[in-house]
Amino acid sequence: MNKNVLSGGLAIIALVIGIMNYISIAELNTNIEKERNETVQTSKDNAHNEEDYELAKAMGYLQTYSHKLYLAGENENWELSEFYAHEIEETIEEIENAKVVDEGYDISALVGTMTNPAFEKVEKSIHDENTQAFADSYKLLVQSCNACHQTTKHQFVKIDIPEGGKVFNQSFSK
Incomplete structure (x- = not known):
C-alpha cells in the first residue's frame, strides 16, 4: 500500500510539474510574440519612407530658409543670417533623424554627408561676419544641394543663387 501511495503521489507531482511547465512555456511564447510585435512596430515607427515623411515639405523649408539666408547675408544682416542658419540646421537634423529613404536613396545619410560640410562653412562665415x-x-x-539632387535622380530640381532680384532661388529652365 505504501508503494501504491508513493507511486500515486509521484504521479500527481509529475502531473503538477508538467502542467506548470506547460503554463510557463505558454507564457514565455506569449511574451516572445509580444516583444517581437513591439520590435516590429518600433522598427516601423523609426523607419520612414516617402509615404510617411513629407520630404518635399522639409526640402521646401530648406529652400525658403536658404533663400532668406542668402538675402540677409548679402546685406550683411548677420543676426538675421544666424537666425535662418539655425532654422536650416534644425531642418537638416530633422531629415537626418527621420531616417528617410526615398526611391531607394538614404536621404538622411546623404543630407549629412553632402550638405553638412558646406553648411558648416556658411555658418562659420556668418560667425566671422565675412x-x-x-x-x-x-x-x-x-x-x-544640386549634387545631391543629381545623385538621387532629381537633377530637374536646380537650386540657384537668388542674385539680380530673382524671386526664387531655383532655376526653372530646362
Missing part, C-alpha cells in the same frame, strides 16, 4: 566667405560658402552650399 561677406566674401559667405558668398563663397553659399555657392558651395548650392552646389552641394
Whole structure:
C-alpha cells in the first residue's frame, strides 16, 4: 500500500510539474510574440519612407530658409543670417533623424554627408561676419544641394543663387 501511495503521489507531482511547465512555456511564447510585435512596430515607427515623411515639405523649408539666408547675408544682416542658419540646421537634423529613404536613396545619410560640410562653412562665415566667405560658402552650399539632387535622380530640381532680384532661388529652365 505504501508503494501504491508513493507511486500515486509521484504521479500527481509529475502531473503538477508538467502542467506548470506547460503554463510557463505558454507564457514565455506569449511574451516572445509580444516583444517581437513591439520590435516590429518600433522598427516601423523609426523607419520612414516617402509615404510617411513629407520630404518635399522639409526640402521646401530648406529652400525658403536658404533663400532668406542668402538675402540677409548679402546685406550683411548677420543676426538675421544666424537666425535662418539655425532654422536650416534644425531642418537638416530633422531629415537626418527621420531616417528617410526615398526611391531607394538614404536621404538622411546623404543630407549629412553632402550638405553638412558646406553648411558648416556658411555658418562659420556668418560667425566671422565675412561677406566674401559667405558668398563663397553659399555657392558651395548650392552646389552641394544640386549634387545631391543629381545623385538621387532629381537633377530637374536646380537650386540657384537668388542674385539680380530673382524671386526664387531655383532655376526653372530646362
